Amino acid sequence: MPEKITETDLIHALSGVFRTYGYEGASMALISQATGLKKSSLYHRFPDGKQQMARAVAHAISGGIEKQALAPLNGPGSPKARVKQAAQRLNTFYENGNKPCALDTLSIAGDQGEATLAELRESYDALIKGFTNIAIEAGTKPKAAQQRAIRAIVLIEGALVVTRITGDSDSFKRVIKELPDLLCDA
Amino acid sequence: MPEKITETDLIHALSGVFRTYGYEGASMALISQATGLKKSSLYHRFPDGKQQMARAVAHAISGGIEKQALAPLNGPGSPKARVKQAAQRLNTFYENGNKPCALDTLSIAGDQGEATLAELRESYDALIKGFTNIAIEAGTKPKAAQQRAIRAIVLIEGALVVTRITGDSDSFKRVIKELPDLLCDA
DNA sequence: GTCTATAATATGATAGAC
DNA sequence: GTCTATCATATTATAGAC
Secondary structure (H helix, E strand, O other): OOOOOOHHHHHHHHHHHHHHHHHHHOOHHHHHHHHOOOHHHHHHHOOOOHHHHHHHHHHHHHHHHHHHHOHHHHOOOOHHHHHHHHHHHHHHHOHHHOOOOHHHHOOOOOOOOHHHHHHHHHHHHHHHHHHHHHHHHOOOOHHHHHHHHHHHHHHHHHHHHHHHHHOOOHHHHHHHHHHHHHHHOO | OOOOOOHHHHHHHHHHHHHHHHHHHOOHHHHHHHHOOOHHHHHHHOOOOHHHHHHHHHHHHHHHHHHHHOHHHHOOOOHHHHHHHHHHHHHHHOHHHOOOOHHHHOOOOOOOOHHHHHHHHHHHHHHHHHHHHHHHHOOOOHHHHHHHHHHHHHHHHHHHHHHHHHOOOHHHHHHHHHHHHHHHOO
């Protein structure tokens, strides 16, 4: 008797496929393989098909960034120590730079739909917000703090692209390492 | 009577489609529309089909980066002034940050083939080489110069991703503006 | 909730006329 | 060199059994 796969595991598997192959590259065949569910079962869970799956992934990521990756930013310790912890979680989330970011691969022109793109923008905003606040707390003026936050995301996304091209995750490791100073130093 | 479209125009149109939609998203229908050639005509020019088209685009870009975008780096003027000119050409090439980079969209997992990926890596190497040399000429030690070059590419690629997500090209403009100092300052 | 089977369409690719 | 017409396959999606 087939068991019901949990929503969490399902979204995680979907996330892996969409992040790795992008929206157009993530065929139902690949998705079926990655989730262990037949196509018809996937349509039972997501009646609107691939677009709804991508939307769910983007939504889960936007929530996960706030509640998982950036959680340490609101915890105890100095701002720099908290950024260090968040950076480590980001490092895990991106598998040392070897797993693409959905903000990149899912935002490429295609049929993913405006709702998914809106969710991606929310993820971006959540990151900006988290990074900006910690930079402010570390003593940077709001406007400059936001510039630092944007710069942090630019560096993360760029390093992930470079890692994908070169196969060398050094630049990503470097960005993760520099993140605390980038956001908190005077 | 149908005229023969030039190789240059053809590659340029192909480049636009692949950069915008990625390899999987660049369907033959889209390619046909963008080039003005029917699918069979495209197969006449590229007997190996889509993979060969992507390869040709990646190859043209790797050549174009050296001979077009980075040409000012070997011209007259101070290192910083030369970088400024190259940055302007890159700004044009990326259409103020609104056109994706092939290194990003064409490197996403799919059927593009190893040859295309190898060409992308050559493009990356050409950029690294050009940026590293000018940084050395500006007085930076080779090892540090290469780190600056990598950082420059990370920033460019990251800013293009952020611009695609937000629709705001400010971060890309900023990177273009900062490029001379980034590569040449002490 | 998952499955097998099937449908309708889009896809990459080819044959042959002009 | 480009075209129309066609092919085989892969694609997204649905119907209905268990």
